[in-house]
Structure formats: structure tokens, C-alpha cells
Amino acid sequence: MTSKENLIADALKWIGWAWLAIGLLLGMIHFTAELPGDPAKNHQGLIAFAYAAGGVMWCAIFLGFSEVVGLLQGIYNQGERKRMPSSALKQKVKEKTPYEIVNEPPYDYEKEIKNYYFTHNRFVDSIERTVIEDIFKVKIKGEVEYIELGGFKPVVLSEEAYNKLLE
Known part of the structure; x- marks a missing residue:
């Protein structure tokens, strides 16, 4: 990208990584938690996978939007002429x-x-x-x-x- 960065793109990137971390963390917590009742009926692994997959999916979406905003910023920057004072x-x-x-x-x-x-x-x-x-x-x-x-x-x-x- 060009020398001018975009704060929105950076924020979207951080939000995406946060979604990934939260999703994986919730998945691990749910998978390792001891729930009352019959472990076979709790579907603990399936729910943990759903948390992790959701985190990965939202991470990909936010990183994609971040990339689009960054590319648009690059296109905008190409139209500006660099001038010295x-x-x-x-x-x-x-x-x-x-x-x-x-x-x-x-x-x-x-x-x-x-x-x-x-x-x-x-x-x-x-x-x-x-x-x-x-x-x-x-x-x-x-x-x-x-x-x-x-x-x-x-x-x-x-x-x-x-x-x-x-x-």
C-alpha cells in the first residue's frame, strides 16, 4: 500500500483478530468445561467447534473488509500529487x-x-x-x-x- 495508512482499515483488522481470539478461546473453554449431566448428550465438542468456526469466519470477514478499505485508500492516494512545500x-x-x-x-x-x-x-x-x-x-x-x-x-x-x- 502507499505511505498513507487508513485508521478504519487498521481498526477492522484488529477487530478481526479479536473475533478470532475470542472464538478460539470460547471454543477451548467450552470444550474443556465439565458440564453436569451425561457427556454424550451435551454435544460439548460440537458447540466448541461452532464457537471456534464462528471466530474464524468473523475474523475472515473483518480482515477482508480491512483489505478492501486499504486498497481503496491506495487508489485514493494514487490520485494525489506529492508536492513539497x-x-x-x-x-x-x-x-x-x-x-x-x-x-x-x-x-x-x-x-x-x-x-x-x-x-x-x-x-x-x-x-x-x-x-x-x-x-x-x-x-x-x-x-x-x-x-x-x-x-x-x-x-x-x-x-x-x-x-x-x-x-
């Missing part, structure tokens, strides 16, 4: 050389950018990574554009819009 971003720009800040984008991002411009009958000369994640600098016939890939479809940003993001 502007002061930290400016400090990072000052400390690093241009080569360290701007380098080649990953292949799948490069492919997505080139396909986007190809559908608009434009051909990309070069693509460079910027200091903001999911925003790339694209050169087309000497002109510079910035494109953001963080959403459902690419968004072209002007240089002014990009500079505002840096502030």
Missing part, C-alpha cells in the same frame, strides 16, 4: 544541478505524452522531468509547454501556471 522546493532547486533536477521521464509517461500530442497532430522534440512530480516540460518546434499527467487525462499547463505551482 514551496520553501523546500526552492531550496531543492538551489542545491541541485539542472541535470539532477530535470532528467528523462519514465518510459510509460513518455509514451503517454507522445500519444497525447500525436492525437493533436503535434510531434514532440524532447521531454524533461520537472521538480514537481507528474509535470513534464515538453519542447515542440522550439516552443515549451508543461504537461501534467496526474489525473485521468493529460493537462497542458502554460509556463505561467507552472511557475505559480512553484510558488
Whole structure:
């Protein structure tokens, strides 16, 4: 999962493990208890098994819900763009050389950018990574554009819009 955890998923996980422990504990207590009357008619083993099986079943249900909530949190986290505070971003720009800040984008991002411009009958000369994640600098016939890939479809940003993001 991503770096952001979900408290609901954690709580569901703990509840699931608690159900398992309680079910197994009640099963063992009932199985080892000496009940009055005929042991053959008490169905002690069957009732103990029912407690244990119930604990296992509820544990599985709660762990399953916990996993679903965790996966949904991961999907949500993928949609968020990771940004640094502007002061930290400016400090990072000052400390690093241009080569360290701007380098080649990953292949799948490069492919997505080139396909986007190809559908608009434009051909990309070069693509460079910027200091903001999911925003790339694209050169087309000497002109510079910035494109953001963080959403459902690419968004072209002007240089002014990009500079505002840096502030």
C-alpha cells in the first residue's frame, strides 16, 4: 500500500483478530468445561467447534473488509500529487544541478505524452522531468509547454501556471 495508512482499515483488522481470539478461546473453554449431566448428550465438542468456526469466519470477514478499505485508500492516494512545500522546493532547486533536477521521464509517461500530442497532430522534440512530480516540460518546434499527467487525462499547463505551482 502507499505511505498513507487508513485508521478504519487498521481498526477492522484488529477487530478481526479479536473475533478470532475470542472464538478460539470460547471454543477451548467450552470444550474443556465439565458440564453436569451425561457427556454424550451435551454435544460439548460440537458447540466448541461452532464457537471456534464462528471466530474464524468473523475474523475472515473483518480482515477482508480491512483489505478492501486499504486498497481503496491506495487508489485514493494514487490520485494525489506529492508536492513539497514551496520553501523546500526552492531550496531543492538551489542545491541541485539542472541535470539532477530535470532528467528523462519514465518510459510509460513518455509514451503517454507522445500519444497525447500525436492525437493533436503535434510531434514532440524532447521531454524533461520537472521538480514537481507528474509535470513534464515538453519542447515542440522550439516552443515549451508543461504537461501534467496526474489525473485521468493529460493537462497542458502554460509556463505561467507552472511557475505559480512553484510558488
